[in-house]
Amino acid sequence: MLKYLVIQLADDAASYCHYENVSKGVQFISVENLKTAIRFGMVENLNIQFIYPKRALPDGYAEIIETIDHTKIIPCAAPNSKSADIVVCNSIEEIEGYNFDKEQIVILRIYRSEVNELPRIYDLLKGKCARLNVVLRDVEKFSEGDFEDYKSLLAQLGNKVTTSLIEGGNAQLNLLTDRLVLNTMNNCNAGDEVVAIMPNGKFYPCAGFYYDNPNEDFGDLMRGVQIKKRQLFKLSYAPICRHCDAYHCRRCAWLNRKTTLEVNTPSHEQCVVAHLERNESGRILSSIREACEYEPETTIPEIDYLDPFEKRKEW
Amino acid sequence: MSFEVAKKAIDYILDNENDSNFATESVIWDFIGGEPFLEIDLIEQITNYIKSELYRRNHHWFNSYRLNFTTNGINYDNPKVQQYIKDNYTHIGITITIDGTKRKHDLNRVYKNSSRGSYDDVVKNIPLYLSQFPGASTKVTISSEDIPYIKESVLHLFSLGINEVNINCVFEDVWKDGDELLFENQLIELADEIIDNKLYEGNVCSFYNENIGKPLSTTTSDQNWCGAGMMLSIDAQGNFYPCTRFAGYSLRNKKPIIIGNIRDGINNNLLRPFLSLTRSSQSTDECINCDYAYGCAWCQGENYDAADTPTIYQRATAICKMHKARVRANNYYWNKLYRKLELEGAEKPAEKSFDINC
Numbered sequence: 233m234l235k236y237l238v239i240q241l242a243d244d245a246a247s248y249c250h251y252e253n254v255s256k257g258v259q260f261i262s263v264e265n266l267k268t269a270i271r272f273g274m275v276e277n278l279n280i281q282f283i284y285p286k287r288a289l290p291d292g293y294a295e296i297i298e299t300i301d302h303t304k305i306i307p308c309a310a311p312n313s314k315s316a317d318i319v320v321c322n323s324i325e326e327i328e329g330y331n332f333d334k335e336q337i338v339i340l341r342i343y344r345s346e347v348n349e350l351p352r353i354y355d356l357l358k359g360k361c362a363r364l365n366v367v368l369r370d371v372e373k374f375s376e377g378d379f380e381d382y383k384s385l386l387a388q389l390g391n392k393v394t395t396s397l398i399e400g401g402n403a404q405l406n407l408l409t410d411r412l413v414l415n416t417m418n419n420c421n422a423g424d425e426v427v428a429i430m431p432n433g434k435f436y437p438c439a440g441f442y443y444d445n446p447n448e449d450f451g452d453l454m455r456g457v458q459i460k461k462r463q464l465f466k467l468s469y470a471p472i473c474r475h476c477d478a479y480h481c482r483r484c485a486w487l488n489r490k491t492t493l494e495v496n497t498p499s500h501e502q503c504v505v506a507h508l509e510r511n512e513s514g515r516i517l518s519s520i521r522e523a524c525e526y527e528p529e530t531t532i533p534e535i536d537y538l539d540p541f542e543k544r545k546e547w
Numbered sequence: 548m549s550f551e552v553a554k555k556a557i558d559y560i561l562d563n564e565n566d567s568n569f570a571t572e573s574v575i576w577d578f579i580g581g582e583p584f585l586e587i588d589l590i591e592q593i594t595n596y597i598k599s600e601l602y603r604r605n606h607h608w609f610n611s612y613r614l615n616f617t618t619n620g621i622n623y624d625n626p627k628v629q630q631y632i633k634d635n636y637t638h639i640g641i642t643i644t645i646d647g648t649k650r651k652h653d654l655n656r657v658y659k660n661s662s663r664g665s666y667d668d669v670v671k672n673i674p675l676y677l678s679q680f681p682g683a684s685t686k687v688t689i690s691s692e693d694i695p696y697i698k699e700s701v702l703h704l705f706s707l708g709i710n711e712v713n714i715n716c717v718f719e720d721v722w723k724d725g726d727e728l729l730f731e732n733q734l735i736e737l738a739d740e741i742i743d744n745k746l747y748e749g750n751v752c753s754f755y756n757e758n759i760g761k762p763l764s765t766t767t768s769d770q771n772w773c774g775a776g777m778m779l780s781i782d783a784q785g786n787f788y789p790c791t792r793f794a795g796y797s798l799r800n801k802k803p804i805i806i807g808n809i810r811d812g813i814n815n816n817l818l819r820p821f822l823s824l825t826r827s828s829q830s831t832d833e834c835i836n837c838d839y840a841y842g843c844a845w846c847q848g849e850n851y852d853a854a855d856t857p858t859i860y861q862r863a864t865a866i867c868k869m870h871k872a873r874v875r876a877n878n879y880y881w882n883k884l885y886r887k888l889e890l891e892g893a894e895k896p897a898e899k900s901f902d903i904n905c
Contacts (some may be wrong), residue, residue: 461860
């Protein structure tokens with residue numbers, strides 16, 4: 233069942249996830265399509281998220297957007313970024329030079345070569361924003377050596393998160409704290425619960441699919457949402473993921489298709505990265521429970537694999 | 548395929564002896580064409596290289612390999628082919644695809660640029676084939692036009708001395724309205740002939756299998772049917788496929804799925820969807836809950852080719868009505884056979900279970 237509608241306000245709107253915005257277009261969504269998209273979200277009872285470009289919107293758009301309850305996702309370089317619910321930073325430099333509001337959620341998109349900066353960034357943002365979501369822009373390129381480095385990095389971050397939580401802090405870091413409170417999968421769910429409307433007035437599972445091929449749409453504002461093979465976006469039709477307990481994993485359908493050609497099958501690299509995070513969350517959970525009472529009844533058992541695919545013969 | 552491409556492919560496979568993709572006790576080197584025996588010199592060169600490399604590397608497949616051929620049988624008595632068979636006899640497996648009676652066989656198997664069928668040129672080699680491979684089987688594929696000839700063809704193959712006939716309907720959407728009834732009637736008439744003439748003693752037709760046509764649980768029987776992804780396929784240019792059905796020349800509607808090549812090796816991420824496939828993850832609720840599910844087969848390549856989107860996770864169901872017709876005829880066969888044996892006071896024949904192979 234659809235729950236979220238992502239409305240991309242312009243072709244050059246910020247990527248806030250794994251895909252890169254490769255569009256050279258500068259088209260804004262038309263006023264007519266914007267109004268129709270909002271109406272669609274209202275009648276379908278969907279949570280609406282607007283994705284902004286760095287540029288200012290044309291006159292009149294802001295008033296239309298404010299006709300509905302929504303979430304604003306805005307790049308930090310945009311003139312109106314202070315009004316964002318979620319601020320997107322595309323580099324360490326961007327995040328260092330920005331004064332966040334304490335209520336804002338920060339998305340930091342970085343490459344694997346930059347992850348060593350994360351402990352410093354975590355300290356820098358502590359108490360200055362509501363949450364830090366880290367998106368690895370090139371997770372599919374992780375090598376075995378990168379996995380080892382990432383594991384060490386997560387251990388450093390884990391120590392900081394553990395200290396913070398024991399001291400009563402609430403600094404959320406998607407890589408490590410989400411799994412602490414999850415007992416079921418909590419993924420992106422693009423194509424199943426989430427659909428994006430792009431400036432051309434057509435639906436896609438997410439913007440990444442639009443940038444890959446705008447002709448592979450899932451309907452439009454006239455015809456409605458027509459998701460082909462929708463079941464393949466569901467967890468129950470994902471043969472690896474449905475056996476997995478890295479519940480915080482994005483389970484990115486776009487990245488799945490890019491790396492394995494199937495929206496329901498993650499790459500080895502995605503699985504290992506998610507499990508390194510999961511395992512570090514397990515270590516944090518044990519440390520917290522040793523130090524104090526921790527209410528969520530989360531369990532993160534020790535496992536002997538980093539890629540559930542290796543266990544497929546036991547399913 | 549050039550010998551150089553074949554050599555590089557063999558080197559890649561043997562260089563990666565410890566890779567999980569090749570961590571099998573044994574291997575089957577399967578030569579498929581077109582018609583493999585048109586290239587017997589190349590095949591001999593490739594085979595010699597395989598054998599020498601297995602020996603030189605002290606590879607665990609040494610003396611644990613098969614050389615498989617599916618041939619149209621026309622060149623079977625060629626002296627070079629015969630010498631090759633003699634040289635590799637203990638490792639070789641050959642299936643000659645003779646489809647049945649002359650009119651059935653020649654429906655589909657004709658010489659290039661000619662309407663002349665190949666039946667006469669194949670059938671003359673069957674005695675030699677059976678003398679070298681007693682108990683050999685054949686594989687028959689049924690399409691819509693073939694249905695009227697099923698009964699006579701299976702009986703004909705039995706009469707030639709081919710005691711094991713593996714036979715299945717094509718997975719492609721070729722079936723016309725009413726084909727399922729014609730098919731069911733053919734199988735029932737064939738059942739009558741087999742049972743009334745006691746041909747079940749010493750002959751097997753894979754259409755009849757006591758186990759098929761029952762519901763399947765997704766908790767106990769959720770495995771994939773097809774072996775795509777577990778049989779590396781290599782084309783003449785050295786590209787790797789999960790099965791030859793994913794090569795461009797086998798596909799009608801979709802792009803090829805190339806999972807690597809002899810220079811770069813296998814991209815394991817592209818193999819993951821194939822090795823993760825289950826029955827439930829590619830089937831509709833109708834198929835999952837079908838009362839006739841057991842024995843209903845699929846071809847991953849046809850699934851992909853016929854799918855609404857470029858996915859291997861969508862079962863093509865064109866074969867549905869034919870499978871159900873087979874199940875009905877199969878029920879008839881076993882009910883009739885057991886009643887007959889019961890009345891005769893005979894023992895139930897030892898069951899030989901066959902599944903459809905693509």
